Amino acid sequence: GIQVEQSPPDLILQEGANSTLRCNFSDSVNNLQWFHQNPWGQLINLFYIPSGTKQNGRLSATTVATERYSLLYISSSQTTDSGVYFCAVGSNTGNQFYFGTGTSLTVIP
Amino acid sequence: DAGVTQSPTHLIKTRGQHVTLRCSPISGHKSVSWYQQVLGQGPQFIFQYYEKEERGRGNFPDRFSARQFPNYSSELNVNALLLGDSALYLCASSYNAGNTIYFGEGSWLTVV
Numbered sequence: 001g002i003q004v005e006q007s008p009p010d011l012i013l014q015e016g017a018n019s020t021l022r023c024n025f026s027d028s029v030n031n032l033q034w035f036h037q038n039p040w041g042q043l044i045n046l047f048y049i050p051s052g053t054k055q056n057g058r059l060s061a062t063t064v065a066t067e068r069y070s071l072l073y074i075s076s077s078q079t080t081d082s083g084v085y086f087c088a089v090g091s092n093t094g095n096q097f098y099f100g101t102g103t104s105l106t107v108i109p
Numbered sequence: 110d111a112g113v114t115q116s117p118t119h120l121i122k123t124r125g126q127h128v129t130l131r132c133s134p135i136s137g138h139k140s141v142s143w144y145q146q147v148l149g150q151g152p153q154f155i156f157q158y159y160e161k162e163e164r165g166r167g168n169f170p171d172r173f174s175a176r177q178f179p180n181y182s183s184e185l186n187v188n189a190l191l192l193g194d195s196a197l198y199l200c201a202s203s204y205n206a207g208n209t210i211y212f213g214e215g216s217w218l219t220v221v
């Protein structure tokens with residue numbers, strides 16, 4: 001299967017700081033999504049981004065498919081941004097996603 | 110519109126018992142996938158169903174089975190529960206395979 005590596009594994013930020021989360025993957029992909037898992041376990045879609053750049057408010061993401069990595073940018077972080085961020089890449093058949101081990105973000109006031 | 114709904118949200122079972130978890134996809138979505146997430150790890154793929162047929166199976170033992178019904182809802186069944194089956198079980202739906210997937214809130218299973 002596709003190997004997905006995320007870095008850093010843990011991140012502690014002061015409220016208002018910016019951060020960059022990275023996702024490296026081992027094979028070409030047709031589908032890549034970023035998720036935020038809240039403390040109750042629900043995975044919330046942030047971006048569907050197999051290539052290119054997208055922005056949604058304080059969050060933006062870039063995927064460089066040819067170099068097999070994706071970046072998630074969080075600007076002006078807030079305490080509600082705390083949680084675990086996962087990168088998931090889809091198999092070429094489209095029938096399953098491979099997840100990284102996540103980046104655990106803690107934003108302190 | 111309602112999102113992906115799962116039931117039950119929490120349950121406790123004894124080793125050796127059987128469990129059934131249920132999932133209703135977003136209206137109009139025909140693909141349902143199941144994932145297992147143990148503490149500290151990312152979700153692991155178990156099954157995908159599309160149009161009521163199994164389209165993918167992860168590296169899980171035969172104790173795990175699933176099915177999809179004509180209304181596209183799905184059940185995940187686990188037999189002969191082991192302590193190691195304790196996890197968050199997540200259901201995801203998408204319009205078809207390869208599209209954006211949306212997760213439910215999950216079912217927390219504890220095996221004692």
